Amino acid sequence: MGKNVKRFQITLSAMIILAFLAMPFTAIGQAGKANFAGSWALNAEKSTFGQAGGAGQGQGQGQGQGQRMGGGMGREFVVVQAANLLTVESSRQNQDGGTVKTTSKYTLDGKESVNTTGTRESKSTATWSADGKTLTIKTSRTFDMNGESRTMTTTQEWTLAGANLQVKNISATPQGENRTTTMVYDKK
Numbered sequence: 001m002g003k004n005v006k007r008f009q010i011t012l013s014a015m016i017i018l019a020f021l022a023m024p025f026t027a028i029g030q031a032g033k034a035n036f037a038g039s040w041a042l043n044a045e046k047s048t049f050g051q052a053g054g055a056g057q058g059q060g061q062g063q064g065q066g067q068r069m070g071g072g073m074g075r076e077f078v079v080v081q082a083a084n085l086l087t088v089e090s091s092r093q094n095q096d097g098g099t100v101k102t103t104s105k106y107t108l109d110g111k112e113s114v115n116t117t118g119t120r121e122s123k124s125t126a127t128w129s130a131d132g133k134t135l136t137i138k139t140s141r142t143f144d145m146n147g148e149s150r151t152m153t154t155t156q157e158w159t160l161a162g163a164n165l166q167v168k169n170i171s172a173t174p175q176g177e178n179r180t181t182t183m184v185y186d187k188k
Helices: 002-030
Strands: 038-042 076-082 085-093 099-107 113-117 120-128 134-145 148-161 164-172 178-187
Touching: 099 113, 099 120
Parallel strands: none
Antiparallel strands: 038 076, 038 178, 076 085, 085 099, 113 120, 120 134, 134 148, 148 164, 164 178
16 A cells, blocks of 8 residues: 555656646747737727728717727726636616626637627637737627527727737628728727
8 A cells, every 4th residue: 555655646746747847838828929908998089980891981980989889898998818818898888878887708719708798699719810919809699680580790800009909890790791990999
């Protein structure tokens, strides 16, 4: 029995040493990737709000438009970024003047994330560009419209540009129209 205990102790010690040796490689896997953590506020003057089909792009249009656009992030939001998780917390005013708070979580390993807002569910995947500077989040939402099931898809490309966060949104509506916006956010 003494031999088994000694083998177990040696095996356990070896596993602990291997775990400590692997830690730097895990950290290196996240090194070089953009870090979007922080509080962000919409800069409407630098943003481009699109129209269906990409026509008529204009800058700084409509103060309320920033709340409706931007992938539902609203005019201000907070991002918490951990090794494999991006959490976006936002609040916006609804039509009745009340505040609606939303928290969305995305795994950063390309696996599907499911978020629920009200009664609607969305499914997203987040993947890094090869250089780790752009995070692409693809989201689909399925809903009923006049008794017919419809799916809306959105692709967001998050990139840091100096002290700003740029989020390019490409939304495909159930009618087949595309809307492209580029929202620029200042770090608070």
